[in-house]
Amino acid sequence: MKKGKIRGFLSLAAFVLVVLISAGAKAEEINPAKKDVLEWLSKQDVIERFGKISDAIWSYAELGLQEFNSSKLLADTLEEEGFSVERGLAGMPTCFVATFGSGKPVIGFLGEYDALPMLSQKGRVPVKDPVIEGAPGHGCGHNTMCTAASCAAIALKKAMEKHGLQGTIKVFGSPAEETLISRPYMIRAGLFNDVDVVIDNHSGSTLATGYGKGGNAMYSTIFSFKGKTAHGAAAWGGRSALDAVEIMNIATNYLREHLLYTYRMHYVIVEGGEAPNVVPDRASVWYYIRNSDDRLENMYKRVIDCAKAGALAAGVELDEVRVIGAIHQRHANKHLAEMIQQNIELVGMPEWSPEEHAFAKALQKELGAEEKGMPSEVGKLRPPNERFVGGGSSDVGDVTLVAPTATLLFPGQVPGDISHHWSSVACNYGSTAWKGLNAGAKVIASTAVDLLVFPGKLAEVRKEFEEYSKEHPYKSFLPPDAQPPLDLNEELMKKWRKLMEEHYINIK
Ligand SMILES: [Zn+2]
Numbered sequence: 001m002k003k004g005k006i007r008g009f010l011s012l013a014a015f016v017l018v019v020l021i022s023a024g025a026k027a028e029e030i031n032p033a034k035k036d037v038l039e040w041l042s043k044q045d046v047i048e049r050f051g052k053i054s055d056a057i058w059s060y061a062e063l064g065l066q067e068f069n070s071s072k073l074l075a076d077t078l079e080e081e082g083f084s085v086e087r088g089l090a091g092m093p094t095c096f097v098a099t100f101g102s103g104k105p106v107i108g109f110l111g112e113y114d115a116l117p118m119l120s121q122k123g124r125v126p127v128k129d130p131v132i133e134g135a136p137g138h139g140c141g142h143n144t145m146c147t148a149a150s151c152a153a154i155a156l157k158k159a160m161e162k163h164g165l166q167g168t169i170k171v172f173g174s175p176a177e178e179t180l181i182s183r184p185y186m187i188r189a190g191l192f193n194d195v196d197v198v199i200d201n202h203s204g205s206t207l208a209t210g211y212g213k214g215g216n217a218m219y220s221t222i223f224s225f226k227g228k229t230a231h232g233a234a235a236w237g238g239r240s241a242l243d244a245v246e247i248m249n250i251a252t253n254y255l256r257e258h259l260l261y262t263y264r265m266h267y268v269i270v271e272g273g274e275a276p277n278v279v280p281d282r283a284s285v286w287y288y289i290r291n292s293d294d295r296l297e298n299m300y301k302r303v304i305d306c307a308k309a310g311a312l313a314a315g316v317e318l319d320e321v322r323v324i325g326a327i328h329q330r331h332a333n334k335h336l337a338e339m340i341q342q343n344i345e346l347v348g349m350p351e352w353s354p355e356e357h358a359f360a361k362a363l364q365k366e367l368g369a370e371e372k373g374m375p376s377e378v379g380k381l382r383p384p385n386e387r388f389v390g391g392g393s394s395d396v397g398d399v400t401l402v403a404p405t406a407t408l409l410f411p412g413q414v415p416g417d418i419s420h421h422w423s424s425v426a427c428n429y430g431s432t433a434w435k436g437l438n439a440g441a442k443v444i445a446s447t448a449v450d451l452l453v454f455p456g457k458l459a460e461v462r463k464e465f466e467e468y469s470k471e472h473p474y475k476s477f478l479p480p481d482a483q484p485p486l487d488l489n490e491e492l493m494k495k496w497r498k499l500m501e502e503h504y505i506n507i508k
Contacts, residue, residue: 030346033159034449038347040155041442050151050441051434052507053077057143058123058429059505061115061136063489064176067094070113071173073507074146078171081154090189092484095182096173097191098150100157105458106168107448108198108403109153110396111146112177115139117492121422123429126362128422131503135496137425141203144412144428144437146173148201151437152444159445165452170195174395176488180220180325183395184476185484187402195403197336197451197461199444200396203428204409205417207344207439208379211337211406213329216264216290218393219300219477220325223248223307224271224284227316231277238279239315242272245283248310252287252303263299264290264391286324290393293329296477324485326477328397331468333404335461336447340408341381343446349378349411350435359432360414367423369416374432379409401474404465408443412436 030038040046053073060069071087071094078098079085089095119137120130131137153171160167172191175182186192225245230238252265259265267287273280291299304321311318352360357373364371399405412433417423427433451458 031453033163034446036159037155037445038442047438050147054144054147054433055429056505056507057113058138061138063136063493064114064179065486066489066493067113067175074150078150090185092175094175098171101168105196106194108170108172108195109149110172110200111149112142112174113146114142114176114178116178116420119422119425121425125426126366132499135500138428139420139424141428144203144433145201148437148440151441155445156448167452180327180395183398184478187398192402198399198403198405200405200407201440202407202409203412205411205413205415206379206409207349207411208409209337209340209406210382211332211334212384213331215330216393217293217296217329218290218327220288222284222286222322224320225316226319227281229281230279235279240279241283241316242280243314244310244316245285247313248307251306251309262292323479323482327395330397331400332406333461335464336404336406339450340406340447343443344378347439347442350439356432363414364416367416375415404461410436410440
């Protein structure tokens with residue numbers, strides 16, 4: 001107890017010193033509400049409390065729309081802290097919004113908690129070593145992300161109450177980001193209607209932000225074909241649905257040559273028969289079709305043509321074109337990113353222990369990456385890449401078109417680790433993840449304080465957004481009749497959950 005208290009005092013003293021000297025800021029320049037937010041978030045018990053929540057979600061490793069334990073833990077935590085929580089929103093049982101305060105401005109924090117399939121890995125073990133071979137794992141750090149947003153919201157609530165700050169905070173518990181599902185539905189349900197500004201976050205190996213257009217828009221679609229079974233050795237009586245899938249894939253691979261380099265396209269065959277001696281009458285292929293906002297729909301039409309061609313050639317029916325998700329590129333707000341950047345420089349990179357550097361170097365060695373340990377410098381404000389946007393996608397894109405939004409990247413992962421890979425799962429657990437999400441929460445809460453305390457800054461953010469919206473009005477890529485695919489990961493989680501329960505990390 002005594003030791004803990006002394007350590008707590010020392011870390012508080014160290015923090016005050018950091019505040020005094022960091023980024024040339026003088027103590028008197030820091031707003032009292034921000035000072036309180038940072039002091040509360042620097043307490044060792046707060047770091048541990050939210051670190052343990054993150055580790056628990058890491059151990060649940062629930063796939064998109066199956067995040068029942070993860071979303072409940074976060075929603076319960078916010079409710080216990082006096083937020084009013086609405087659950088099961090926008091047709092998704094694991095979607096929630098936690099609200100505190102009233103009136104304008106309304107500040108939204110985004111938070112994710114879904115895992116990825118096949119990535120199970122022991123925490124802080126620098127070689128591939130699954131907890132359960134083939135089970136899901138947190139290979140993108142989403143266990144830390146809604147945790148950081150919730151932690152920031154609770155810190156902000158305390159400061160708002162103490163300093164009488166007017167406004168509303170909303171934490172948007174957003175399921176299934178990995179499959180790019182929830183945000184267009186949340187927007188369609190009106191959850192962002194009254195929101196003035198949104199601070200998004202993502203785990204990474206740096207403390208940084210940026211602005212402008214980035215990533216790719218995307219359709220995630222399952223194409224299903226229906227044929228006729230027959231004996232494999234007397235197949236002239238049958239019509240193979242798998243043939244249609246294969247012909248479609250050949251057609252889309254020829255299509256690549258005639259797409260501008262902004263595109264990405266990949267697929268997995270999710271259903272293709274069960275034995276070679278039965279001609280499959282059902283087959284399905286799941287595509288991710290990515291391009292810039294202005295090129296996506298045209299590319300999508302051409303992929304549908306490839307599916308039709310496959311069906312025609314194989315003599316089967318294109319039975320279903322099921323849109324799993326459809327999202328926009330990200331359009332991050334520059335004024336908001338600049339506000340976040342100021343707070344990044346104020347908060348600074350966490351201090352890493354010798355053990356944390358050693359783990360990082362061991363992992364870097366294993367991956368053949370530069371053995372430089374954990375990062376020491378925060379990032380510079382990133383401008384958009386004018387020559388190339390593309391690569392990955394996030395359904396945060398749709399949010400950026402309905403409210404001014406910017407994304408904070410916070411550290412915790414090892415530089416050189418590989419996203420959507422066991423190495424990322426290894427570092428999203430334990431002490432570096434705890435420190436990283438804590439630094440993230442500090443920047444998020446500090447930026448929110450600035451938005452509440454300086455209405456002029458929020459007005460600049462809003463003005464930029466209103467101007468941008470004239471050129472980029474929001475229209476969802478989702479078909480009007482699309483519904484959240486609640487069944488998508490049901491079977492997989494049914495298979496793994498029982499085995500994984502034995503390894504759950506309990507909070508209490
Ligand atoms: Zn991610």
